[in-house]
Amino acid sequence: MEPLCPNLDLKPAPFSPISPRFSKPNSLSVHSHRFSCSDRRVTKKWRVPIVPSWFKAASNAKADEAQVCGQELMRSVGKGLLALAAAAAANYSIFCDSPAMAESLTVAFPVSRTTEVNSVQRTLVETWGLIRETFVDPTFNHQDWDLKLQQTMVEMFPLRSADAAYTKISGMLATLGDPFTRIISPKEYQSFRIGSNGNLQGVGLFISTEPRTGHLVVLSCVEGSPAARAGIHEGDELVEINGENLDGVDTEVAVQKLRGRVGTTVTVKIQSSNDLGSDSSIQEVKLPREYIKLSPISTATITHRTSDGRLTKTGYVKLSAFSQTAAADMENAINEMKSQGVHSYILDLRNNPGGLVKAGLDVAQIWLDGDETLVNTIDREGNLLPINMVNGHAITHDPLVVLVNEGSASASEILAGALHDNRRATLVGHRTFGKGKIQSVTELHDGSALFVTVAKYLSPALHDIDQVGIAPDVQCTTEMLNSSKESTLKEKSSVSSLEADSCVLVAEHELDIQESKGTAS
Structure with a gap:
């Protein structure tokens, strides 16, 4: 599997070309470093960024040497959405082999004689380095992160199984106090990739x-x-x-x-x-x-009668996750419904846990015009960086209601915030989850993957979402109600549930209000 570093948030895939609709002036600095390992009979070479020269692991066991290379990390600048993507998911590579670019340090610590534990030790160093250079909290939850590497390496040394060694890495990450910064196994990562690239x-x-x-x-x-x-x-x-x-x-x-x-x-x-x-x-x-x-999109066309007796068609779009194909699939779905005479839309983000941040921003562009701010990011230095569209052109201006609930998180909240704060959509449902952090996803040498929280975000109106969520404009009850509305659905199994969904009923009422006021945004 190829590394998926250019992917954001909860789910990954190779970074697709950036839409020209995003503004170019916004930029973020990107830390990059590559870890390499050359095996010798006696000496193990682990190349890691800026390893402290004081790091000596006390042990009665013979300590192998680790040649480490430290350097001033190369910085590259991204623009617009690329800036967000790069900041949230840098491609971690460092060119330590060039004397002109790097200064070598020699440090010593005990290398396990158990082969599988020895491999996890390398994963530990990779993990530590990535956290050191990209984690959103530069205080590392008010602890000495270099000392934490030393402690974890010493704890790992006597272990005899890879599972036990990985537990030590998870324990080290847990001290950061961020549940979204974590390591997953190669099998878990493979399933994660499939969910993200569709x-x-x-x-x-x-x-x-x-x-x-x-x-x-x-x-x-x-x-x-x-x-x-x-x-x-x-x-x-x-x-x-x-x-x-x-x-x-x-x-x-x-x-x-x-x-x-x-x-x-x-x-x-x-x-x-x-x-x-x-x-x-x-x-x-x-x-x-x-x-x-695997498409994250399912659709239906709901035919109902307005208060003045007119029959009208509403397009219902359920988005289950923000995969690589989400924006393209949604654009195709909307164009198809437009051809069927749909004149209003319900976008259902309920129980959508998120996915690729870029996918969320691409979906927002389908509905928005102009130079709107889509989201504001805050990097580890505390810099506020807005991500804006440039001369955007929505594919439809028909009325829109977005359904959200406590299961709508991360990229769902970015999208909901962008549409709401830019007065493009009415939010119906319940307060969202409240995950205002962005993760990078990096494949490590053993096929496992490290998720690192690299940025925080605020809505376009500078509302803090983290642990707060987004309150809807209109709440709806969760009971399933009977309704006599006509519905034509692509999925027969969805007929009864959609007809009886109280939040869909409320959404239709809100669309009627928008249409009666002529407020198609």
Whole structure:
């Protein structure tokens, strides 16, 4: 997997070209450094930024030397949104090998003779260096961060397993007092990447463990995927993958077996949900692996009658996450609904935990014009840096209501704040989660990933969101109500819930008010 450093917030993927609609004057400085390791029979070389010369780990064990290179970190300047992206997720690389650029230091500390712990020691140094140069709190929660590396390295030295060693890294990060700064395993990171870039190589099956039986069952199939074309349905039981029985097999393990390189195949045995328990209902299917696109967008068209008796169409757009494809998928969805005669919109951000900050800002551009401020960032030096559009052009000016609740967090709150503070949308629902921090995501040498809080943000009107959230303009009850509205939905399963959703009813009422006032922004 390639490093995903240019990605923001809670979820990652290679950084896509920056829209010219973002302003160029805003810029942030970027710290960069690369860690490299050359193995020798006796000496281990770990190149890390600015390691303190006093660092000597006391130990009776023979201490290997670590050649460390310190330098004044190269700074590069980004512009507009690129500035936010760079500040929130720098590409950590340092060119220590050039004598003209770096000054070498030699420090000593005990290197574990347990191979797997030794590898985690390198991960520890990588983690420590990234935190030292990018963490939003330069006091590191009022502690000596260099001393913390020394303490953690000494604690890690006698350990005999990688899991125990990783626990020490997590413990070191916990002392920062920031729950969003954390390390995740390579497997967790792989799943995280798929959620962020919206693409995977596989067969298009969503599976889960049935809690009563412990068996693996199909939750759904991606429309048009190999699994869907093969006639696999929700509720079917997954019995075998490539001849291996799945009794007792964990969901994540089974998922990894289903995924693979495009062009290869996987053979599965499926028991139909209609005949569970009957051997005759088990069928063997050979599925080709393909690129599977996971869209975070689902849509519906709601037809309802206004107070003056007119029939009108409202476009309902549910955005479940801010992946790489979120803005493009939303733009396509809106253009399609416009062609169907939709004249108002409900954007549902409820229970959307966030994702890529850039995706959130790209979605905001779909709805906004001009040179509006989308968000304000605060770096570790306390500098306030607004991120503005430049000569933006919304694809629609029709009335808009945004649904939010306590599960709307991070990039959801950035988007909601941008649309609300710029008077483009009315917020309906409940107060949002209140996550006003931005994380970088960096893949480490062992395939694990480090999330680091690198900036705070304020809404365009300079409202602090962190641990406060955004209050909606209009609250709605959470009860599901019956309604006689006509609805045409792309997903049949959504009909009853959408018709009875009290927040959707309130949103429609607010849209009627906007239309009656002629306030299409």
